[in-house]
Amino acid sequence: MRKAGKGGLVLLAASLFVACGGAAPEPVTPAEKAPEKAAEAPKPEASGDAAAAxxxxxxxxxxxATANAKRAKFSGEPPKVTVRHILVRFKGTKNADASIKRTREEACLRAMEARDKLREGADFDEMVKEYSEEPGAASRGGSVGEIERSMVVKPFADAAFDLAVNQMSDVVETEFGFHLIFRSE
Incomplete structure (x- = not known):
């Protein structure tokens, strides 16, 4: 496998942020990075009409609660991991398409449904096609590529870097929605 140089990593970071619905970030030097314990972005409020839905x-x-479980950086983690993911959005998530009307609770349960199918042996590529709402995810099999911790939002990084090779996370919530993350390398 070909390793990306510094320019490739910046391009990959920009691709990940854009793929998750964000604007491409400007490259930062280590001195500009936020402290390790920076506050997480506020979570969208629960819809309050879960029963009605x-x-x-x-x-x-x-x-x-599972999606927001606290995960911490551990001392033995690698500097980079290669991951794929499924993103389930809900109304009010960062950069969500206006056509998305599901509640936060519905989105979490949908991500759990995908997780359960994967645990039962479903094909990851098929689950990406069926469940992921990240633009272009289906054509990439949900691949994010090789990432460094600083290239993605903290909850995503904490979950991704906690995984062993060929392991899938539980449901993880970020400001973009609910993710299932699979570490391939």
Whole structure:
């Protein structure tokens, strides 16, 4: 596998942020990076109408708690990992398409549904096509590529760098929605 140089990493970081619906970030030097314990972006509020939407409120609450479990950087983690992911968005997430009307609870439960299918042996590429709402994800099999911790939002990085090779995360929430992250290298 060909390793990307510094310019390739900047391009990859820009691609990831744009793929998740964000604007491409400007490259930063280590001195400009936020401290390790920087505050996370505020989470969108729960919709409050989970019951009205026919959602099992207890199951949705458990899903959201799992998706927001605290993960920390550990001393033995590699400097880079290669990951794929599935992104399920909900109304109010950062850069969500206006056509997305599902509640936060519905999105979390949808991500759990995809997770459960994957645990039962479903093909990751097929699940990306069926569940992921990241532009272009289906054509890339959900690939984000090789990332450094500083290239992605903290909850995503914490989960991705906690994985062993060929391991999938549980549901993870970021300001972009709910993710399932699979570490391939």
């Amino acid at each position: 026919g959602v099992d409120a207890e199951k949705a609450e458990q899903c959201i």
